[in-house]
Amino acid sequence: MRITPMDLNWLLLERAESPAHVACLAECTPPDGALATFVADLVAGWRAQATFAEPFNRRPRLLPVPTWDVLDDDEVDLDYHFRHSALPAPGGERELGILVSRLHSHPLDRRRPLWELHIIEGLGDGRFAMYLKVHHSLMDGVAGIRMLGRALSSDPHARDRPPIWALGSSAPRVAEGAPTVDAAPPSKATPVRRALATPVRSAQGLRRAAVSGRGLARISTTQSLHALRPRNRDVAIPFRAPMSPLNGCIHGPRRFATQHYSLERVKALSKEAGVTINDVLLGLCSGALRRYLSGIGELPDRSLTATLPVSVRLENDESGGNAITFIHARLATDVEHPAQRLERIAASTRHAKSVLGRLPRGAMNAYTMMLMAPYMTQLAVGLGGRTTPMHNVVVSNVPGPRNPRYIEGAVVDQLYPLSVLFNGQALNVTIISYAGTLCIGFTGCRDSLPSMQRIAVFAGEALAELEQDVRAAAASVGP
């Protein structure tokens, strides 16, 4: 099976200091009355299941042609991929963060299928965690979370469900109330989503799409014009980001921190402020980064910019691989008042999305490749972290399961993402929505961000601050 150009990028750009895997951390509480051996029993049960579904049996081979070798079950060393770990007592979020940071720092072994799954016990009160690490070439965040959501049961009473490696991407979908997503009419697909209805699968196809996609030139011109007359301060231009401690050379070891919010609370604020939920999340990140950088005397005069990956996967596209493009937005970190900052962010994302909306069908991959080409080149020639950054930070928002999920009856309390860093980009903020909670994972370079935990703490405080300021602004305007 050929490796597609989009998926191949993640293998070619991987470096020792920037391993290209993503991961998900599920924190779980065993069911009432669970035995003390609950976790050990779970591990033993899963260990007995040495059958591997796509893509958990795929090993990359780059020469002579980039190919996925599909391995037989007996060629996969389950003891290597599936690990049982533990936290020192009394284990808490801090100890979990330290272990997971360490696990996330080590590259996957290219000589095996590119995944690892760790069950981590000792989180206190019998709680445990599951850390699933998958190479980005096998799937993007949306594909990964969809697959995970299907592998975990929606039924608290279900038992003896096979582990994710035995289910793979072919597991049946779980209904999320009526109508199910499967039943959604095709007309609901947005232009962006429709763009991938005829996916571009080869380099030749890419060239064809680029040639036939007349609108590409238009967008490219628009972006160039904005770059030349950057009068609209809401437009984020790639490679015009200010230098900051988020953008030096990065190194292998990682730090990981988490934060979570109630979805209801964020949704209410977004309605009050007349912006999207995503804008509120960007506002929270902006507030946290502003305070963190001010605290260390490193806040740039100009606004930080963020790259936002956008899924272009069709609702019922259940294939793995990568189907993302990117938009750029300003985080308005040069604006003092939280409510005004939020307004500016919303204006910037509106503009970026309108550009993407004008993109013709079939040209999406070509657009992404064009957009990413200078960045990829920068990384490939080793200039990442040494020249003007393409952006200051990546902020990603991935929809997760809407209803609670269970592992052998143990409820998944939170579901945190861990992402990939590149040279020149020391922080990734990814948010997963899960069962009424917005779970944020901050993945950072250990050396660049020695007190990264504070960014997560500030993000928590930023919500109250933003609520207060938005309400004060609304009150001063009057009803």
Place this chain on the structure above:
Amino acid sequence: MRITPMDLNWLLLERAESPAHVACLAECTPPDGALATFVADLVAGWRAQATFAEPFNRRPRLLPVPTWDVLDDDEVDLDYHFRHSALPAPGGERELGILVSRLHSHPLDRRRPLWELHIIEGLGDGRFAMYLKVHHSLMDGVAGIRMLGRALSSDPHARDRPPIWALGSSAPRVAEGAPTVDAAPPSKATPVRRALATPVRSAQGLRRAAVSGRGLARISTTQSLHALRPRNRDVAIPFRAPMSPLNGCIHGPRRFATQHYSLERVKALSKEAGVTINDVLLGLCSGALRRYLSGIGELPDRSLTATLPVSVRLENDESGGNAITFIHARLATDVEHPAQRLERIAASTRHAKSVLGRLPRGAMNAYTMMLMAPYMTQLAVGLGGRTTPMHNVVVSNVPGPRNPRYIEGAVVDQLYPLSVLFNGQALNVTIISYAGTLCIGFTGCRDSLPSMQRIAVFAGEALAELEQDVRAAAASVGP
């Protein structure tokens, strides 16, 4: 501080699939009446000690001149180097082996001082382990075990002793009964030990030594002659080893297994057989490898050969770095009867040592470099694992503390070594003598030796077999 050529080799030859660190695993039992928080208290106490002694504060810099940068205390990130880990319950030797294999698979971060220390709790009954990993460029096995022996207390009642990183190689020596080793008369140094009395510290010095060391040519000639007329079957010739599963290309992940014997029992057998303790240990390895390779239908017709590192460190040379040379011996795996096998091994090591004994003073490093040059070249050009192996296995024997050692009153029950592998060499067997026990660590390549644990088990059984056969042989000869 310049990096010496011998130490530099370990940095230059390091590859992702063959990280060049060594390690020691101490399994410990807390004192009677210890609190449940014993390990947590130990970790907290050590974590507070962020002062770093030589060589725990040394970071390598290769360009323009290979140098050790000595860091200030606040430049060392103790949280990175010192880790508190745990085994899943119920933790046993198997779980410890899995975790330690994983820890040993990951290379050290060259951007920091080249060491890690892990306290691992959860070994059952409150027992815990300490895994200390140090880059081979900082010290060889003898230097490492000496330093560790001094850092651990010989007094079960001693408390609040600083951790090894705060003591370093300058810790005062611990008396091992009278007379102390310090007080040993210089005349006890053997010719081999005396060879390093005027250590060769630079490349220029090396050349001088090579030129002035007239005996070098003689040894080289002897070895070449043996290579041309290998009539003496006890002589092991480098690069004449048979191919075996121990000698293919290796990869990053490791396996680790252990075995231990009573020193008294091995000593008694060595007396009965009229050979050295080291010969008995080689006999045990030989028996285990013979059985393992026969079992998988891969026992070569010709004998396996082993490389034995030999310390050329003076008794009171407390400096770190590397002071080793190598001899080659046949393991007589082509001989069926254990007692005869042991005789042949002893004859082979006697020959090898006699060659080394004839080596002139001052020429030892030059000899080692000459001996290793073809091997180093093979590794450097990436041929390791693809051509005739220099040897089949490395068997190393390192003297450890003679009396028990303690960590905050917790007795160290066993002290196991973990070593380094190179391409073309998938197994390293290292033995540490400690407080009346011979502790063997088998470090193997995970992919090359999928059932390596069996080698350790067979090594245990080989002792009884050898005892029986030696006694039967003695009885048949009569008194």
